[in-house]
Amino acid sequence: MSTVLSVENLSTFFxxxxxxxxxxxxxxxxxxxxxxxxxxxxxxxxxxxxxxxxLRLIEYxxxxxxxxxxxxGKNLLKATDxxxxxxxxxxxxxxxxxxxxxxxxxxxVGDQIIEAILLHDNVNKKEAVERTKKLLELVGIDGERWKSxxxxxxxxxxxRVAIAMALACNPKLVISDESTTGLDVLTQAxxxxxxxxxxxxMNLSVILISHDLPMVTSICDRIAIMYAGNLVEWASTExxxxxxxxxxxxALLNATPDLSNPEREVTSIPGSVPNLxxxxxxxxxxxxxxxxxxxxxxxxxxFKEIKPGHYVACFLEEEQNG
Amino acid sequence: xxxxxxxxxxxxxxxxxxxLTLNFLLxxxxxxxxxxxxxxxxxxxxxxxxxxxxxxKHGLNDSIVQQYGTYxxxxxxxxxxxxxxxxxxxxxxxxxRLPWTMLLTGLGLVLSTIIGVLFGTISAWRRGTxxxxxxxxxxxxxxxxxxxxxxxxxxxxFSAQLGWxxxxxxxxxxxxxxxxxRFIDIVKHLILPLTTLVLISVTxxxxxxxxxxxxxxxxxxxxxxxxxxxxxxxxxxxxAMRNALLPVATVFMLSLxxxxxxxxxxxxxFAYPGVGRLMxxxxxxxxxxxxxxxxLIITFSVVIANFLADLIYPxxxxxxxxxxx
Numbered sequence: 002m003s004t005v006l007s008v009e010n011l012s013t014f015f016x017x018x019x020x021x022x023x024x025x026x027x028x029x030x031x032x033x034x035x036x037x038x039x040x041x042x043x044x045x046x047x048x049x050x051x052x053x054x055x056l057r058l059i060e061y062x063x064x065x066x067x068x069x070x071x072x073x074g075k076n077l078l079k080a081t082d083x084x085x086x087x088x089x090x091x092x093x094x095x096x097x098x099x100x101x102x103x104x105x106x107x108x109x110v111g112d113q114i115i116e117a118i119l120l121h122d123n124v125n126k127k128e129a130v131e132r133t134k135k136l137l138e139l140v141g142i143d144g145e146r147w148k149s150x151x152x153x154x155x156x157x158x159x160x161r162v163a164i165a166m167a168l169a170c171n172p173k174l175v176i177s178d179e180s181t182t183g184l185d186v187l188t189q190a191x192x193x194x195x196x197x198x199x200x201x202x203m204n205l206s207v208i209l210i211s212h213d214l215p216m217v218t219s220i221c222d223r224i225a226i227m228y229a230g231n232l233v234e235w236a237s238t239e240x241x242x243x244x245x246x247x248x249x250x251x252a253l254l255n256a257t258p259d260l261s262n263p264e265r266e267v268t269s270i271p272g273s274v275p276n277l278x279x280x281x282x283x284x285x286x287x288x289x290x291x292x293x294x295x296x297x298x299x300x301x302x303x304f305k306e307i308k309p310g311h312y313v314a315c316f317l318e319e320e321q322n323g
Numbered sequence: 324x325x326x327x328x329x330x331x332x333x334x335x336x337x338x339x340x341x342x343l344t345l346n347f348l349l350x351x352x353x354x355x356x357x358x359x360x361x362x363x364x365x366x367x368x369x370x371x372x373x374x375x376x377x378x379x380k381h382g383l384n385d386s387i388v389q390q391y392g393t394y395x396x397x398x399x400x401x402x403x404x405x406x407x408x409x410x411x412x413x414x415x416x417x418x419x420r421l422p423w424t425m426l427l428t429g430l431g432l433v434l435s436t437i438i439g440v441l442f443g444t445i446s447a448w449r450r451g452t453x454x455x456x457x458x459x460x461x462x463x464x465x466x467x468x469x470x471x472x473x474x475x476x477x478x479x480x481f482s483a484q485l486g487w488x489x490x491x492x493x494x495x496x497x498x499x500x501x502x503x504x505r506f507i508d509i510v511k512h513l514i515l516p517l518t519t520l521v522l523i524s525v526t527x528x529x530x531x532x533x534x535x536x537x538x539x540x541x542x543x544x545x546x547x548x549x550x551x552x553x554x555x556x557x558x559x560x561x562x563a564m565r566n567a568l569l570p571v572a573t574v575f576m577l578s579l580x581x582x583x584x585x586x587x588x589x590x591x592x593f594a595y596p597g598v599g600r601l602m603x604x605x606x607x608x609x610x611x612x613x614x615x616x617x618x619l620i621i622t623f624s625v626v627i628a629n630f631l632a633d634l635i636y637p638x639x640x641x642x643x644x645x646x647x648x
Contacts, residue, residue: 056550061451089552097550102543107565107641117551150641166551 005174005206006055006093007031011068013047013054016061020279024050024063028232029304030225030312032174035204037197039217039238041253042227045274048210049098051227052176054078056095057085073173091121094172096180096196100163104151110137110162111147117169136165140195157188164196174206181211193220214257218242223310226250229274229285232304236311246313248290284316292317331633335626342622346615347394351387403619404612408605413616416601421583421620423493424597427513427590428582431520436575438521439528443571444564446529447536458529466526474519474592481515488515491594516593520586524578531574536567569640573632580628584621 013025025047032038040048054065057077070077072092080088097103105113111133118129134144140161151159160180167175177196181189197220200207211217217224218238225235226249234247245251252270259265272289284290287297296316304314369377378384382393397404403413446458482490489495494509539545540563548558585599594600598617605613636643 058546058549086552086554089550095547095550097543097547099543103547105544105548105562105566107639116553120552152642166547 003034004031005034005036005073006208007071008051008055009069009071011051011054011065011070013050013059013063013065015063017278022278023230023280024277025054025230027301027304028068028227028230030232030235032206032208034173034206035200036223037200037207037209037221039221039224040208040210040227041212041214041217041224043212043274046227047230048212048227049178050230052095052178052208052210055176056089056093087121089121090117090170090172092172093174093176094167094170096160096163096167096175096177098178098180099182100160100180101156101183103163104159106151109148109150110154110166111149114147114162114166114169117166121170132169133165136169137162139168139199140165156184157192160184160188160192161195164192164199168199168203171203172205174208175200176208176210178210179212181213189216214253226253229280230277231285231301231314232312233286233315234311234313235304236308240308240311244311246307246311246318247286247315248292248317249286252289284314327637328634331630335630338626339623342619342626343395343398344391346619346622347391350611350615398619403616406605406610406613408608408610408613413613416613417598417616417620420585420596420598420601423595424583424585424590424599426493426509427516427520427595427597428586428599430513431517431524431586432575432578432582434517435521435525436528436571439525440532440564440568440571443529443532444536444559444567446533447540447567448559450537450540459533462526462529465522468523470519470523470586470588471592473522474516474589477515477519478593488512493596512595516586516589516595519589519592528571528574532567532571535570536563539563539567542566572636572639576628576632576635579631580625581621583624584617 008031009029011025011028012023015022015024028047028051030038030040040051042048050059050063053059053063055070055077057080059065065078068078072088075084075088077085077088077093104110111130114133114136115126115129118124118132119126122129124132130147133147137147138144142158142161142165146154151162154162163180167177180196181192184192193216196207196209199205209217209221218241221238223235223237224241226233226241226247228249234241234245234250236244241250242254245254249270252268255265255268256270258267270289275285275288282301283299284293284297284302287293290297294316300316302314302316302319304312306312307318382390385393401414403417405411406413406416409416442458442462446455449455478490481488489512493512494500494505495512500508545558545563548562553562583598585597585602587599587603589595590597590600591603598620602614602617604610605617
């Protein structure tokens with residue numbers, strides 16, 4: 002399988018009054034064709050910043066300070082504005098966080114999908130309308146409702162509209178940024194299975210950003226776990242479930258109830274996420290890690306491959322395996 | 324849609340009737356002899372026969388219901404009564420003053436809205452930059468100046484010292500100018516009061532637009548538009564401005580209601596023959612029928628502007644209208 006997206010050593014910092022907030026530092030991962038990658042981590046760990054960096058949506062006071070993002074071989078971070086216009090939506094699109102606010106309230110949902118189609122594909126208005134209707138049908142909404150305004154839809158339907166919009170120009174890669182936030186559990190499950198079905202049907206590559214570990218493990222091929230702006234572990238779902246190496250990954254797995262093993266005790270992770278402003282060189286998890294030793298407080302562990310396809314950033318692993 | 328319009332219309336008819344009734348009752352509830360209001364100080368020198376004649380002439384001997392009927396009939400036939408101080412029917416005075424007021428305040432409102440919206444958009448789009456800071460300072464400075472003072476400064480510079488523009492009035496008196504010449508004359512007279520009006524009223528629109536635009540620019544749909552690859556200009560005007568304009572439209576409609584009341588201070592400073600000055604004069608001379616009539620005009624126009632706003636708002640904001648009609 003060929004690689005669609007590869008992110009290498011991506012760092013995105015934000016200028017604040019108190020100093021530089023290293024929201025994302027040295028993040029590397031890749032997504033294969035037709036693969037669903039789960040990017041997971043707690044709130045504020047930089048998942049959305051990674052997504053926005055890939056999409057080139059970071060604005061002042063934020064800045065991508067290092068790294069590269071290759072989409073089918075083209076470096077997105079070096080692309081000019083006109084290159085970007087061509088790439089956006091045709092190659093890479095996004096289902097945004099809280100789709101409730103992602104639709105412009107004064108235009109019909111159809112107009113907003115048609116806008117994307119007309120912008121990128123050489124079709125006339127009538128064809129665009131036809132395609133919009135088909136897209137809405139695809140996500141389970143009556144095609145004739147393209148003339149409705151966002152406020153005339155329920156939250157779950159708006160989310161479906163956002164998915165239809167993301168697929169408008171047959172993109173290769175779709176980033177779903179916590180797109181089920183604010184929906185009830187039942188609707189969440191429907192939306193997620195819709196994304197999964199469409200992904201299989203259209204052979205899409207998807208980055209599924211979430212903090213819902215059980216959901217991600219149930220549908221994703223590979224999982225990347227983020228903590229406080231760093232990627233701590235990246236492997237296949239099976240490998241993560243069976244042989245998670247990083248203490249944070251293990252703690253995260255223990256913090257979620259397991260339906261197949263209800264006897265197991267759910268344990269929370271003590272402490273809280275460190276402040277990312279002016280954070281010193283260290284392993285960012287050391288303040289909450291039960292196994293932390295001196296080296297963790299002084300150096301940042303390298304994110305490296307310990308087994309084929311299994312990447313971890315932890316000194317423990319090094320100590321154990323030489 | 325028609326059901327919505329007629330429903331709203333009915334509401335406003337009720338409001339107008341209530342207003343007219345209040346306007347009718349007010350002078351009758353006030354203490355004192357109506358003769359004093361009608362004839363002024365002279366009432367002390369009148370014989371009882373003369374007094375009786377005046378009461379009879381104004382129908383004040385009729386029953387209150389009859390008086391109310393006559394009052395309504397008069398209002399709807401355009402008879403607002405007689406101004407004793409100016410010795411003329413009030414409707415004539417209004418006909419004379421209203422066009423000038425509409426010209427001055429209407430144009431002032433339109434201009435200050437356009438300028439405020441434009442600079443508010445620029446300021447918000449470049450938030451945090453020098454341009455933003457400069458614009459903000461400038462508009463705050465403008466709003467801090469009192470209108471009569473700005474007017475006087477403008478008159479002293481452009482009329483008194485430079486002699487470019489006329490000092491007062493709406494057009495040159497007894498000049499008999501016709502056509503284009505008269506138009507230019509009117510424009511020349513309009514420039515200073517209009518500038519003053521725009522200068523002191525532009526800040527509120529600017530502030531509302533800037534704040535509203537800042538809010539909209541932080542919305543997710545703006546980021547979505549960017550991610551879709553929509554061009555910056557289109558995002559700015561089609562996606563952001565359209566939404567940010569909604570609060571400005573509300574304020575515009577509210578101000579529109581007050582335009583017919585004129586700009587009292589500015590009209591007085593420039594001796595501009597508008598309704599604002601008429602109101603000022605009528606209050607000074609305790610010309611009650613005239614005061615009543617000018618207030619009535621203002622309430623009428625506020626109600627009409629509100630009605631217009633109700634009609635236009637559903638077009639501007641799809642969330643309004645369809646459901647509460």
